[in-house]
Amino acid sequence: MRKSDFNYSLPPELVAQYPASPRSASRLLHLDGASGACRDMKFADLPALLRAGDLLVFNDTCVIPARLLGYKDSGGRIEVLIERLLDVHRVLAQVRSSKPPRPGQKLILDGGATAVVQGREGEFYVLEFEIGVKLKESPLPLKGGEGEGKGEGVDESVTEILDRIGHVPLPPYIARADEGADRERYQTVYARHRGAVAAPTAGLHFDEAMLGRLKEMGVDSAFVTLHVGAGTFQPLRVEDIREHRMHAEYVRVLPGDSDKINSAKKEGRRVVAVGTTVVRALETAARDGRLDPFEGETDIFIYPGYRFQIVDALLTNFHLPGSTLLMLVCAFGGTENVLNAYRHAVEGRYRFYSYGDAMFVD
Template structure:
């Protein structure tokens, strides 16, 4: 039985990256060979990633695009509000978090960005339904603000609007970036292609719940937020071809990992092979989880006591991750969304 305190560590505040580096692939990469005994830690540059992989491996990216989902506004009474759109539910409807001095009742009109009005609909805990006067996506992209993570202390600027998106972002719907993908630029992708490392995409729209703290000491009692994902048939076929040639499936980020493992787990439970899927998932991966698809993982460094730290501990092993994080802190790696990355190997039944 794992406790929340098992996933705590002390992180110097100055290691929380607040800004991006001039070049995406200039970040650092900690290669963690957790199949060696003892585990081997190698300090690299992210641009060296192609040399850490083999021809025939398959990188799986999340092609979600971050919405300009944050709005400031006011009630008809003049009271100030802050709105964070969580997901689009229709052409003119969305679920959102609302911060206000008093919860708005259904039928309340809210003025957003001093540009347009929305009407509050039914409550879908912990969110509110919002009815927009026109196409949601158009209004969000025109008037909204990019929602940077809560540990980044500056307001989003023009640099963030470019760099808090991956270069392969295609499908709008996320409120947080799949940050492991932020390290890839066009030149690095070209080098991966030249080495014979294949690429494929899925979509998982990252929700604000990715920053939700775990508030229970017994982590088995934690309720994960739900996120929408889609695995196309082309990806399913690429995974099968990778397996057939003896290649490895490499998830770029925990969001790609969650989508792949959720689809594979649900397929196995239904007694069928992995297939194209579009569904919601609240999969919670903790130590003891049996991985079905992913062999290696590219990921950033995660918050103490977070569900993502639990996920990487499940994948690579508790002691391996503790050693890797101690090393990263000692070597002054940059942490969280704008920080550096790790490359991990799957350790079966890692504990």
């Protein structure tokens, strides 16, 4: 099975640069996995595709402002993209610079923070932030150095530093700088657990009103946590997809949620995954058709030929050509069906990728 089997042609103007407003104003393409038939809908019509007793499973990860700008103490400009929070002071990160930073080198970050390169793990660097002082009553200097803080000081954690000086880590195909509104819009309304550096984008379409409508009609919900890493945007570098090795991401499935999902499966109710990250979390924790509580890492790679154990229907956005996410959707809905649906979406001028429209596959 080859990477080129999952290509399709996409005009660049169909890549969404901003989200729809309001959230539920996106379009929705319904793909019948059995027949391959496509139906053009609006996301506001999602309740028509669901029924009482269905169990929607959401990823409640929370995106952190993981992109940092600055320079090395030797003078070269850098861009840091946090991959994972290791503890209150250390992170795993990509560092883009003209020359690779060396262990012990200081990175001076715009906005007032310093990190020291501790070492390297593959393509990532371990950075330890030098803990400065956060002032209780008056802020530290703002981006660009404005302002002078006064007041009693306390240690500032990595997450507090990111909140203060970090940028929203918009995907590379969004060809603009992040804006203030992205802090709210590149985040689901149900985000709870901090740690992702990319949004679980299928969930971006839901607002409180939609969640309320679904609850009123008897649609149940459960949650898993998968902290999406920057590796989700890494292209496959091999043509034979069986040679590809996925990046690892943190997953947690709590006992109460696994019990709800197991009950739905036992009672013949549909388990509807909201996004490919939920699929990966559920299928990682599945054992012989049953879901176990789970906490750890997953590097599961789902491509056509995979036998799904838990997921009965999938809500997802449109994904990049030749990507592992597109391969997962093809595994679920059938490669020919899904690629035909993508061609239909291109012809219908749907909006693609993270801030784009949605597809429902059952």
